[in-house]
Amino acid sequence: MRVVIDYERCTGNGRCYALFPDLFGDDESGYGQVIGDGSIGDDQLDEARSAVVACPEDAVAIEGE
Numbered sequence: 757m758r759v760v761i762d763y764e765r766c767t768g769n770g771r772c773y774a775l776f777p778d779l780f781g782d783d784e785s786g787y788g789q790v791i792g793d794g795s796i797g798d799d800q801l802d803e804a805r806s807a808v809v810a811c812p813e814d815a816v817a818i819e820g821e
C-alpha cells in the first residue's frame with residue numbers, strides 16, 4: 757500500500773505533515789510531499805486513513821488498500 761498526494765489539488769495548507777509527520781513532509785514551498793515512495797505497512801493504515809480525511813482538498817489517497 758502507498759499513500760499518494762495529488763499535487764494538482766494540494767494547496768499547501770500543511771495539515772498532512774503537521775498532523776502526520778511520519779508519512780508526510782513538505783517541499784520548499786510548503787506543499788505536502790509523501791515521504792519516500794509513500795509505502796505504508798498495516799500498522800500505518802489508520803494514520804493514513806486519518807490523513808485522507810484531514811486533507812481539506814481531497815488530495816491524499818491510499819493506493820492498494
Ligand code: SF4
Nearest residue numbers: 766767770772788811
Ligand atoms: S493536507 Fe492536503 S492540501 Fe494540505 S499540504 Fe497536505 S496534501 Fe496538501
